[in-house]
Amino acid sequence: MRSFLLSLTKLIIGIALALVLLSLAGVATARYFMSRLADLPEKPLYENDAGLTSPEATAESASTASTATITSTAAPEADPPAEELPPNSYKALVVQPIGLVLREGPGLNYTQLGGVENNEEVIVLSTSDDQQWLQVRLPRNGQEGWVKAGNTRQIETDSEAENALN
Structure with missing residues (x-):
């Protein structure tokens, strides 16, 4: 009986x-993969990305190229009027390197x-009561x-530049 109990x-x-050994191995494996997944990979760059300056520039050049063949016999168009600001x-220009999140409220x-990309132009309409949020409009849409x-920088307008020179 004693040998049976032993x-x-x-x-x-x-x-x-x-x-215990299996659980320790599982924890070690989980920690390894968690640390590997915590590092974000570099953003891939493609050949056609190098020539892009901004989404507006490519959209503008594409639209002018497509309308150039259609309106080649028409009279040249005048420059579009500058957008009236409220x-x-x-x-302002977005200066946050990762861009900004656009929300319904402050x-x-x-x-x-949606989101706003780095170096994208926005129109700042107002500021929240606590000065922590800006209401903006995206000119593109x-x-x-x-x-x-705190993630934008005001763009100096032409009239402000002229006033600074005078």
């Missing part, structure tokens, strides 16, 4: 030791509407939303 004890200790608004709990303040 054998049973060895079996239980062996199974427990095996479970009162107390100004143009706060993190509002729904995300007219979409309005809120972005976190």
